[in-house]
Amino acid sequence: MEVRERSFVKAEEVAKLAGVSRSAVSRTFTDGASVSEVTRKKVLAAAEALGYHVNHLARGLSHERSNIVCLLVSDISTPYQARMIDIATQKLQSIGKIAMVINTTGEPEGVASAMRQTVNYRADAVIVLSGTPSPSLIATCLSNGQRVILINRDDQLSGPTNIVVENTFAATEAYHLLKRAGCARIAVVSSTAGTPSLKAREVAFVEAARQDGLDVPVMQTGPTGYATGMEAARRLFGRAVTPDGIFCVTDLLAMGCMDVARNEFGMSVPDELSIIGFDDIDQAAWMSYNLTTFRQPLDSIADHIVRLLAAETLPQAKSPTKSFQPIPVWRGSVRPRPPR
Amino acid sequence: MEVRERSFVKAEEVAKLAGVSRSAVSRTFTDGASVSEVTRKKVLAAAEALGYHVNHLARGLSHERSNIVCLLVSDISTPYQARMIDIATQKLQSIGKIAMVINTTGEPEGVASAMRQTVNYRADAVIVLSGTPSPSLIATCLSNGQRVILINRDDQLSGPTNIVVENTFAATEAYHLLKRAGCARIAVVSSTAGTPSLKAREVAFVEAARQDGLDVPVMQTGPTGYATGMEAARRLFGRAVTPDGIFCVTDLLAMGCMDVARNEFGMSVPDELSIIGFDDIDQAAWMSYNLTTFRQPLDSIADHIVRLLAAETLPQAKSPTKSFQPIPVWRGSVRPRPPR
DNA sequence: TTGTATGCGTTATCAC
DNA sequence: GTGATAACGCATACAA
Numbered sequence: 194m195e196v197r198e199r200s201f202v203k204a205e206e207v208a209k210l211a212g213v214s215r216s217a218v219s220r221t222f223t224d225g226a227s228v229s230e231v232t233r234k235k236v237l238a239a240a241e242a243l244g245y246h247v248n249h250l251a252r253g254l255s256h257e258r259s260n261i262v263c264l265l266v267s268d269i270s271t272p273y274q275a276r277m278i279d280i281a282t283q284k285l286q287s288i289g290k291i292a293m294v295i296n297t298t299g300e301p302e303g304v305a306s307a308m309r310q311t312v313n314y315r316a317d318a319v320i321v322l323s324g325t326p327s328p329s330l331i332a333t334c335l336s337n338g339q340r341v342i343l344i345n346r347d348d349q350l351s352g353p354t355n356i357v358v359e360n361t362f363a364a365t366e367a368y369h370l371l372k373r374a375g376c377a378r379i380a381v382v383s384s385t386a387g388t389p390s391l392k393a394r395e396v397a398f399v400e401a402a403r404q405d406g407l408d409v410p411v412m413q414t415g416p417t418g419y420a421t422g423m424e425a426a427r428r429l430f431g432r433a434v435t436p437d438g439i440f441c442v443t444d445l446l447a448m449g450c451m452d453v454a455r456n457e458f459g460m461s462v463p464d465e466l467s468i469i470g471f472d473d474i475d476q477a478a479w480m481s482y483n484l485t486t487f488r489q490p491l492d493s494i495a496d497h498i499v500r501l502l503a504a505e506t507l508p509q510a511k512s513p514t515k516s517f518q519p520i521p522v523w524r525g526s527v528r529p530r531p532p533r
Numbered sequence: 534m535e536v537r538e539r540s541f542v543k544a545e546e547v548a549k550l551a552g553v554s555r556s557a558v559s560r561t562f563t564d565g566a567s568v569s570e571v572t573r574k575k576v577l578a579a580a581e582a583l584g585y586h587v588n589h590l591a592r593g594l595s596h597e598r599s600n601i602v603c604l605l606v607s608d609i610s611t612p613y614q615a616r617m618i619d620i621a622t623q624k625l626q627s628i629g630k631i632a633m634v635i636n637t638t639g640e641p642e643g644v645a646s647a648m649r650q651t652v653n654y655r656a657d658a659v660i661v662l663s664g665t666p667s668p669s670l671i672a673t674c675l676s677n678g679q680r681v682i683l684i685n686r687d688d689q690l691s692g693p694t695n696i697v698v699e700n701t702f703a704a705t706e707a708y709h710l711l712k713r714a715g716c717a718r719i720a721v722v723s724s725t726a727g728t729p730s731l732k733a734r735e736v737a738f739v740e741a742a743r744q745d746g747l748d749v750p751v752m753q754t755g756p757t758g759y760a761t762g763m764e765a766a767r768r769l770f771g772r773a774v775t776p777d778g779i780f781c782v783t784d785l786l787a788m789g790c791m792d793v794a795r796n797e798f799g800m801s802v803p804d805e806l807s808i809i810g811f812d813d814i815d816q817a818a819w820m821s822y823n824l825t826t827f828r829q830p831l832d833s834i835a836d837h838i839v840r841l842l843a844a845e846t847l848p849q850a851k852s853p854t855k856s857f858q859p860i861p862v863w864r865g866s867v868r869p870r871p872p873r
Numbered sequence: 874t875t876g877t878a879t880g881c882g883t884t885a886t887c888a889c
Numbered sequence: 890g891t892g893a894t895a896a897c898g899c900a901t902a903c904a905a
Contacts, residue, residue, distance in 0.1 A: 200677070200678050201652070201655060201677045201678065201898090202677070203897090203898055203899085204898065204899065205898080213875080213876090214875065214876045214877080215876085215877095215898095215899085216875070216876060216877080216900085216901080217874090217875070217876080218899095219898095219899060219900055219901085220874095220875090220900090220901095222899095223899095223900070223901090226900095226901095227874065227875095228874075228875090229874055229875085232874080232875080244673045244676060244677065246649060246652040246653050246673075246677075247653055247898090247899080248594075248653070248655060248897095248898055248899065249653045249654050249655075249899095250590045250593050250594055250599060250654065250655050250898085250899095251590075251594055251881085251897075251898035251899045251900090252898080252899055252900070253590050253881095253899095254588075254590055254591055254594060254880095254881045254882065254883095254897095254898080254899075254900095255880065255881040255882095255898090255899060255900050255901080256881085256899085256900065259590060261633075268619075269615055269616075269618055269619035269622065270612070270615045270616040270618075270619040270815070271615075272610070272612065272615070274615075275609055275610045275611075275612070275614075275615035275618075276609075276610040278609055278610075278615075278618070278634070279608075279609035279610040279636065282609065282634055282635070282636040283636050286635070286636060291633055291635070291650060291654065292633065292634055292635075292636075293601075293631055293632065293633050293634075294618070294622055294632055294633075294634050295622070295626070295631065295632075296619065296622035296623050296626060296632075309586060310631060312541070312586040313586050313587055313588070313589045314589050314590065314631065315541060315588060315589075315590050333584045333586075336584060337540070337541045337542070337584065337586075338540050338541065419815070419819060423820075448819065449819075452819060452820035452821050453820070456820050456821075475610070475759070476816060479759060479788065479789075479792060480763075480792035480793070480796050481792055481796075481821040481822075482821075541882090543881090543882055543883090544882065544883070545882080553891085553892090554891065554892045554893075555882090555883090555892085555893090556884090556885095556891070556892055556893080557890090557891070557892080559882095559883065559884060559885090560884095560890090560891090562883095563883095563884075563885095567890060567891095568890075568891090569890055569891085572890080572891085587882090587883080588881095588882050588883065589883095590882080590883090591881075591882035591883045591884085591897085592882080592883055592884070593883090593897095594881095594882080594883070594884090594896095594897045594898065594899090595882090595883050595884045595885075595896070595897045596883080596884065596885090596897090
């Protein structure tokens, strides 16, 4: 490969070197085109020699699709989000799409500018993992022919495709699990984020307890993360009556909570304190935590998205909310049975 | 905003509605253009009404830059990589670039196809966080005018910009730290990955020990991660003479190692066993680990990259390897002073 | 099968 | 300051 003046090689140059027309080059690199084997060889050789690569930007200009899919996400360094991106990028690549990740702060303004970017780059689809775009922004994307997929946003907006995890089911299950373990003083640890999906878990748990005649306190002392879990534990165990069962709406919260309960208040898990988390991040399986939690079927969700995107039918076809069942993961942070 | 037939709005339609020429529309959305305030207002109003957004693909076609930067990375769900992506996407966005993340398997073949994608999308730059692209692929990118930035790849290839962390310095420091703590039976836990940067840490530590007259065993039992750390600990503590000081080339390894040492062999950290990790991932600061480690100055690194990309000068300008100093983070996993 | 001509949405260059 | 026009690199309908 010869080193050229620093600019991209175009099809025309390949054509000249191969002694064929520009169209022949184009056809060689187009999937369902008809080229004779001999021309094809010549073109391929010339392309290799020149270091030619099809310009997807130009191709996307005339062709319908850019094959770009935007991922809107915040707090990427969080285990849950990171895994989501990991899986999403892999699956998207497997169907020939490429992921643009836009790191939003989750604030409305950030989300808005992110949504605008997605149409600037003519993304085929936008997958929203964090934040809640305004209906008008969503409408813009949709009217531009983009597919909009909202994950765990729960705002049942019609138009975009909604994918949710059955938080209510899981949270109710969590309550009964703690109850069955013999917990009598149960608390919920959530965050001030107010994410629809976190809120749903919190509310469903409280409701399940209420129906059972139990009033459970809810701690919300900061953003969704380890530190907030710590803070919640400090407050809960600083009270006169301390909990013997805690449902944390996120694994990260559960871990902060567990660490403080153990190290600062000498609680033993699960003997004196049962804890349940949510998400089943990698760390939940670590020996130090061994956390009972609910796994979000990220793999299935990603598969579903990919199937949606692979289908060439327009998204208009009334795609209702698709919901996935979280999978309970039994580990050692909940007492197997009630104490005598 | 009216709902149109599902396709993107183009400048021409805006021009028609605003009663101006296409050029006027273009100028309105071009930074250094001259438009009268009145035309500008009209165009903006029409654009808003139609839901117009500049097509960056088309813009990138005529203009020089696509403003796309590709991130080549594997194991995205790993805390270290995730944080890298988090910071990189943020900083890139702050200078008007957008990140395409390509999830490679790290294998040569995967890296190769990823590199090809970067030129397909005419990325302005490609940042390699995982895997080692072949020199010829790098040459292709460079000759196409792309900037290539290799992070912690250590293969001192001339051409691309190399950014490394001073692994040798840190590993040497780690050895003396353990020595000062009174450790006499020291081991290294690494992985079979053979990443240049991990290898450098491992070798430097062994060398520092050798110069000190000590022979340290190196455990390599699998990929870089928590499970491999566990396995390493099982083998180390299953021996006749067990270590009292361990240097793990990665925090994740250190955590797996620590958990097994404590829970399966009853070791107490740091009294009976001192452990040092590398990376300073979030979990290192968690109460259960409180791990002494070396922080990679990811923020400074990202700033440097952004400065590189923002500078319009061609990368030809002989950019030597830029190296960053890891920052020692003193926590509680190393005994403060030797036992009496 | 092959080549020619046209369109895709922008920006830049040029006259006005 | 404004408007026409020529690239930009590619795919494709059409004619050969």
